[in-house]
Amino acid sequence: MLEYKGRPNRLGIWGWLGGGRWGAERYLYTLHRLTGLGLLAYFLLHIFVTSARAFGQSAWQQAMATVSGTFFTLGEYAVFVAFAFHAINGIRLVVIELGIGVGKPIEPVYPYRTSVDVQRPLAVIVMLAAAVLVVLGGLDFFVIK
Amino acid sequence: MRDQRWWTWHIAASAVILVFLGLHMVVMHLEAIIGIFNPHGGHPIEWANVVERAKSAFFMVTYIVLLGAALFHGLYGLRNMLFELNPGSGAKKGLNLLFVVGGLALFVIGAWAAYAGYQVAITQSAAAAAL
Numbered sequence: 001m002l003e004y005k006g007r008p009n010r011l012g013i014w015g016w017l018g019g020g021r022w023g024a025e026r027y028l029y030t031l032h033r034l035t036g037l038g039l040l041a042y043f044l045l046h047i048f049v050t051s052a053r054a055f056g057q058s059a060w061q062q063a064m065a066t067v068s069g070t071f072f073t074l075g076e077y078a079v080f081v082a083f084a085f086h087a088i089n090g091i092r093l094v095v096i097e098l099g100i101g102v103g104k105p106i107e108p109v110y111p112y113r114t115s116v117d118v119q120r121p122l123a124v125i126v127m128l129a130a131a132v133l134v135v136l137g138g139l140d141f142f143v144i145k
Numbered sequence: 146m147r148d149q150r151w152w153t154w155h156i157a158a159s160a161v162i163l164v165f166l167g168l169h170m171v172v173m174h175l176e177a178i179i180g181i182f183n184p185h186g187g188h189p190i191e192w193a194n195v196v197e198r199a200k201s202a203f204f205m206v207t208y209i210v211l212l213g214a215a216l217f218h219g220l221y222g223l224r225n226m227l228f229e230l231n232p233g234s235g236a237k238k239g240l241n242l243l244f245v246v247g248g249l250a251l252f253v254i255g256a257w258a259a260y261a262g263y264q265v266a267i268t269q270s271a272a273a274a275a276l
Contacts, residue, residue: 040223
């Protein structure tokens with residue numbers, strides 16, 4: 001009898017990037033984590049920056065002046081893109097977690113089929129939706145004034 | 146069992162975030178296309194627009210709800226990623242303590258700022274109306 005003696009999660013963080021014949025969904029998972037970490041880092045700073053409004057108009061305007069300029073505009077757009085991806089991919093993850101759109105269980109008869117093939121259209125749809133949001137955001141940030 | 150319950154809260158928090166952060170993103174970053182809750186026009190971060198939103202009890206409450214949901218969702222997500230790396234039991238306890246204490250401290254700061262901002266906005270609006 002085989003006994004599992006190794007540590008779980010042998011690949012560690014490197015396992016986020018690869019480690020097998022993984023489909024596109026695995027890389028969506030990696031991107032979901034990376035965008036989540038980015039959004040969390042931004043959010044923790046955002047709490048302090050936006051707290052300035054509690055001290056009145058001049059404190060607020062000073063805080064906003066500190067985070068203005070091309071660098072911060074690009075950073076803010078990156079946050080918007082991360083939000084668009086993380087939110088819409090998150091909807092997909094919850095839908096799948098609830099067992100929706102994963103297909104019915106089938107007997108493992110060769111040639112084997114994977115549930116991931118059933119889930120693929122959902123992944124494509126949500127990525128298209130995220131892309132639409134990213135483009136709309138880009139228009140709002142950089143084109144329409 | 147306890148982790149399963151926390152995971153359910155993690156998912157529930159994501160639904161709250163989707164609604165309120167979605168609204169926040171539309172207000173703040175799609176203002177030229179959709180343009181809601183910016184009654185004075187211009188950029189959403191202009192003080193007049195900030196006051197208009199901040200004096201609304203709806204915004205004050207939703208900011209605090211969003212703050213709590215986002216802190217829980219984000220910090221619990223980060224905790225799970227770190228726990229996947231198999232830290233020792235002492236490190237796990239330390240991380241749990243750090244996230245609980247740090248998360249609560251950030252919640253108190255953010256909730257205070259939302260409430261104080263609400264008070265500032267109400268005072269300023271009342272002063273402007275009296276003129």
